[in-house]
Amino acid sequence: MEERKVLFSAIQPSGILTIGNYLGALRNFKKLQNDYDSIFSVADLHTLTVRQDPAVLRKNVYELAALYLACGIDPQKSILFVQSHVSAHAELTWILNTICYPGELSRMTQFKEKSKSHEDNINMGLMDYPVLMASDILLYQTDIVPVGADQKQHLELSRDIAIRFNNRFGDVFKVPDGYIPKTAARVMSLQEPSKKMSKSDANFNAFISMDDDPDTVRRKFKRAVTDSDNRIIFSEDKPGISNLLTIYSAVCDKTIEDAEKEFENCGYGDFKSKVGDAVAAVIEPIRQEKNKLLASKDYLDYVLKDGAYKAEKIAYKTLFKVYKKVGLVPRKR
Numbered sequence: 047m048e049e050r051k052v053l054f055s056a057i058q059p060s061g062i063l064t065i066g067n068y069l070g071a072l073r074n075f076k077k078l079q080n081d082y083d084s085i086f087s088v089a090d091l092h093t094l095t096v097r098q099d100p101a102v103l104r105k106n107v108y109e110l111a112a113l114y115l116a117c118g119i120d121p122q123k124s125i126l127f128v129q130s131h132v133s134a135h136a137e138l139t140w141i142l143n144t145i146c147y148p149g150e151l152s153r154m155t156q157f158k159e160k161s162k163s164h165e166d167n168i169n170m171g172l173m174d175y176p177v178l179m180a181s182d183i184l185l186y187q188t189d190i191v192p193v194g195a196d197q198k199q200h201l202e203l204s205r206d207i208a209i210r211f212n213n214r215f216g217d218v219f220k221v222p223d224g225y226i227p228k229t230a231a232r233v234m235s236l237q238e239p240s241k242k243m244s245k246s247d248a249n250f251n252a253f254i255s256m257d258d259d260p261d262t263v264r265r266k267f268k269r270a271v272t273d274s275d276n277r278i279i280f281s282e283d284k285p286g287i288s289n290l291l292t293i294y295s296a297v298c299d300k301t302i303e304d305a306e307k308e309f310e311n312c313g314y315g316d317f318k319s320k321v322g323d324a325v326a327a328v329i330e331p332i333r334q335e336k337n338k339l340l341a342s343k344d345y346l347d348y349v350l351k352d353g354a355y356k357a358e359k360i361a362y363k364t365l366f367k368v369y370k371k372v373g374l375v376p377r378k379r
């Protein structure tokens with residue numbers, strides 16, 4: 047039998063996830079887990095690189111685990127675990143740090159951006175973020191990593207680190223490939239459609255959270271910024287309408303052309319309420335399922351415990367190879 051390829055992905059438990067996260071990542075995981083040996087992680091150690099309220103972080107870890115499951119991650123098919131439950135991630139980061147350089151890490155776009163937005167807390171972890179991410183990926187001999195455009199640079203660095211280590215110490219790591227799903231939609235702000243939709247937008251009407259109830263979803267779409275002509279077509283000079291068409295076609299699994307046709311003789315008001323309905327219809331069952339799961343903490347704990355156990359077995363195999371290659375003496379059992 048042909049061996050299946052390994053897929054690894056992680057999301058930070060940093061609070062709200064938007065419909066953009068869903069359409070760009072979460073939605074695809076359900077299908078991907080049938081084709082790959084899939085490993086999904088709650089990247090809690092990454093989240094510590096910006097200041098967190100400990101109680102809120104604890105809650106967000108469960109929220110994200112429940113959301114993964116509600117979006118169709120099946121713990122019988124995939125491994126779902128919390129990053130900090132597998133200490134190999136922190137351990138490999140230490141080793142990889144010894145072959146990474148401040149120059150290459152301080153050049154990362156995300157580091158530069160976060161240094162600006164968190165001026166009062168430019169900590170070592172923030173700079174080391176991509177090395178921890180490389181550890182996540184390389185521990186599992188990952189073949190493919192589904193990533194959004196904003197993480198491409200980090201994935202590129204992971205590949206460089208793998209190649210560098212292999213050249214210096216001998217082959218240990220598989221060099222991973224990025225994977226940008228064909229169906230990944232780029233979702234823009236509902237209020238300023240030239241900007242990417244962001245959960246940290248101060249204007250709540252600019253994004254759709256996976257926690258929004260149907261009324262909120264519909265209201266936000268009603269308030270979405272459009273333009274003054276009245277044609278529902280996808281076009282560069284109509285960023286608002288184009289964004290709504292993108293969202294609609296993504297949630298309904300239709301092409302943009304089909305969506306354009308469907309709304310050919312439709313007014314903006316009607317169009318917006320149809321988009322709102324369609325999005326609410328996708329989000330609401332997930333939200334309900336997530337809340338149901340959150341009410342059964344024992345089940346979530348069980349899934350995460352089992353996931354950590356399975357992840358650990360794979361991760362430690364790689365970590366011990368690394369320790370051996372660099373010359374650390376194995377602990378006798």
Ligand code: TRP
Nearest residue numbers: 054055056057058089179182197
């Ligand atoms: N940095 C990723 C993000 O913010 C999350 C992440 C952490 C990740 N470790 C990863 C993604 C490993 C892919 C692979 O989106």
